[in-house]
Amino acid sequence: MSDAALAVVVLAAGQGSRMQSDLPKVLHRLGGVPLVGHALAAARSLDPEQVVVVTGHGSDAVARAVAKLDPDAATVLQAEQLGTGHAVAQALPALEGFEGRVIVLYGDTPFIGRDTLAALAGHRSDMVVLGFEAADPGRYGRLVVTDKGLERIVEWKDADEATRDIVLCNSGVMALDAGLLRRLIAGLGNENAAGEYYLTDLVALARAEGAQADVIICDEAETLGINTRGELAAAEAAFQTRARAALMEDGVTLIDPASTFLALDTVIGRDAIIGPNVVFGPGVTVESGAEILPFCHLEGCHVSSGATVGPFARLRPGAELGGDVHVGNFVEIKNSVLDEGVKVGHLTYLGDAHVGEQTNIGAGTITCNYDGVMKHRTTIGPRAFIGSDTMLVAPVTVGADAMTGSGSTITEDVPDGALALGRARQVTKPGLATRLMAALRLKKETR
Structure with missing residues (x-):
């Protein structure tokens, strides 16, 4: 890879009417x-100095999502959607003073690989475009290549029959020097069938001033763009297939890969075992040797080595399971x-709590953490024993x-080593059940 500084512009302004x-x-x-999170993750894999996301339709919502996904990324607004060239022009003020290589990515194209991006970043030509040989070229723009490199890009709407016969297609992704980009953007026109400012026209402008333009070819699957619900479903299937295969190559056992669903940032260590019908939301790490039993849902949590989860358990954001913890069925x-060695066998809710090592939580235990306005914490010390059907009314500490x-029902702190009983005394009425049922x-009979 070149040692030149890198910046990435992600185009994410389109409405996506389809x-x-x-x-x-x-x-x-x-x-x-x-x-757009996939594009941002791809961008960050290059360790760029700057990332700029161009928003448009739903700009406020997109900007909020970008800020959450990548707080260091800048967002700029393309108020009118006048084409890809116009979109990149809106990003240039955010790159003022930057000298280096600029890579243009798309927020709806999630599968461009790290090696491909590294090749774009490190290419020696003034401009390089990412192309692919399409099985069905359809309405893609065509790349016209000669022995001198990339000559021009022709949009399908503007192509003659001979150009439409070319199978080398344009992905839209390109990399070029920042200074060249600034000069060429100023010369873009919109004299075309769509009346838009095409980023693709930069190639002809670059060649006209003697700059070198070339093509890097990738697999067509990397360039898959999302325009319809059907394409989104196909992309999800492709993502899951790749992610599952990568985990198994790394030594993770997936009992039924087809029913395991992963997130972009799922991390699972070798020799972990994942049962059927397990869903991983964002932000999950499962350490080596842990086991997730069938029908579990995990999100924003960490499962340490030796822990077992499930079946039918739910780990929500902020759940941290220490080594050899057992979380059983219908536990949230x-x-x-x-902490290490805690056992929560079944039918329990623990929210906003800290449970010390080797503690046993009986069935039906609930931390009553919400008063309708505020959340409150429950602290349970090591080696405690929480009896079945205990209500822990937070804030409360069990020693x-x-x-x-x-x-x-525990409403007051329990000292170390103490037994706490918070229930009414049982009253037994001999024979009353028989008489009551008879009555x-x-x-009923006399109604």
């Missing part, structure tokens, strides 16, 4: 994150830390080696 959606196209999710964990009786049946 999606039939009020949501901007680049915010539709693929692999658990908005489409949110914004809680479970080390303490116990709660089954069916208790009820009689009443």
